[in-house]
Amino acid sequence: MRTDQSSAQAGMTRRSFLMATGALVGGGLAGSWLTGRAYSTQTSAPVPNLQAGVQAPPLTTTTQSGLRIHAIQTGFVAVKRNHRAYSGPDRLALPAIAVDRQWTEWMPIYAWAIEHPEGVIVIDTGESSQAMDPAYFECTPADRFVYTSFLRFAVTKEDEIGMQLRTLGILPQDVRWVIQTHLHSDHAGGIHHFPHSEFLIGSADYPVSQGALPCRYPDWLEPTLMRFEDGPIHAFDRSHTVTQDESIAIVPTPGHSLTHQSVLLRDGDAVYFFAGDASFDTNQIQNDIIPGICIDRPTARDTSARLRTFFAAQPTVYLPSHDPDSGRRLVERVTVAG
Numbered sequence: 632m633r634t635d636q637s638s639a640q641a642g643m644t645r646r647s648f649l650m651a652t653g654a655l656v657g658g659g660l661a662g663s664w665l666t667g668r669a670y671s672t673q674t675s676a677p678v679p680n681l682q683a684g685v686q687a688p689p690l691t692t693t694t695q696s697g698l699r700i701h702a703i704q705t706g707f708v709a710v711k712r713n714h715r716a717y718s719g720p721d722r723l724a725l726p727a728i729a730v731d732r733q734w735t736e737w738m739p740i741y742a743w744a745i746e747h748p749e750g751v752i753v754i755d756t757g758e759s760s761q762a763m764d765p766a767y768f769e770c771t772p773a774d775r776f777v778y779t780s781f782l783r784f785a786v787t788k789e790d791e792i793g794m795q796l797r798t799l800g801i802l803p804q805d806v807r808w809v810i811q812t813h814l815h816s817d818h819a820g821g822i823h824h825f826p827h828s829e830f831l832i833g834s835a836d837y838p839v840s841q842g843a844l845p846c847r848y849p850d851w852l853e854p855t856l857m858r859f860e861d862g863p864i865h866a867f868d869r870s871h872t873v874t875q876d877e878s879i880a881i882v883p884t885p886g887h888s889l890t891h892q893s894v895l896l897r898d899g900d901a902v903y904f905f906a907g908d909a910s911f912d913t914n915q916i917q918n919d920i921i922p923g924i925c926i927d928r929p930t931a932r933d934t935s936a937r938l939r940t941f942f943a944a945q946p947t948v949y950l951p952s953h954d955p956d957s958g959r960r961l962v963e964r965v966t967v968a969g
């Protein structure tokens with residue numbers, strides 16, 4: 632087992648954008664925020680160049696207990712630097728993002744699949760290629776504004792999770808559970824690929840939450856909302872055990888969204904921790920850096936503190952959705968240095 636305490640990226644939460652915009656709207660600031668001037672500031676920002684081809688083949692590893700885990704990159708996203716990492720006053724986080732002209736590099740949009748004897752488990756469903764069309768975000772004016780002004784996507788049809796799973800020999804009917812860390816577009820854009828699965832979703836994130844696109848949910852979606860009745864796991868007070876063998880559980884990691892959740896896979900002396908947007912990278916957790924937009928920044932800090940405690944107590948392969956190093960850490964079983 633290897634350890635790695637570098638993983639660097641000056642990271643920030645991008646979905647937090649959505650949250651922040653919602654907060655602004657709620658706070659009566661929408662008028663000034665949604666001005667043409669703010670919009671033109673964003674659209675005039677330079678568009679980053681892709682550093683690689685849009686499609687990346689899935690990365691696969693086999694755990695000590697024999698489970699296969701696939702890292703499925705469903706395209707790329709870029710956000711403002713103040714979205715990925717922001718250290719100023721909480722109340723100025725959103726304005727700081729609004730005026731920021733600097734974009735991050737392209738970051739991966741990871742979803743995950745675990746081949747478990749009780750059924751395939753998919754964690755997040757990635758982005759849809761339809762995200763390349765601004766009309767895709769028309770659920771609400773705020774959603775469209777934020778998604779088209781503050782985020783950039785590079786997603787092809789071939790990047791979508793359904794097609795990538797088929798190339799791995801995993802068909803929709805093989806997927807027993809889909810666990811959504813939250814419902815922002817780049818995590819929930821592939822829901823429609825899994826009509827036969829049970830969806831496990833945070834109770835306050837469904838059916839409506841800031842940054843989610845409920846107008847894009849399939850008619851058949853009837854998720855199980857998480858209640859976390861299965862007791863503590865280290866620093867996390869509550870959990871939900873997914874599999875009968877108790878190897879896979881969900882814990883609440885709120886802050887980025889109201890009921891953001893993460894998935895743990897116990898494997899020998901280590902835990903694979905599928906963190907969604909709890910942070911952009913490991914460095915943010917270790918240095919108590921909060922992304923620019925969180926629906927609840929104090930709660931996000933509490934989640935970050937719990938993650939630090941967890942890292943200290945338990946060798947952890949930490950896997951945020953947008954960390955370019957997550958695929959390598961998965962394959963090489965690199966744990967966070969506690």
Ligand SMILES: [Zn+2]
Pocket residue numbers: 645646647813815818887908
């Ligand atoms: Zn998000």
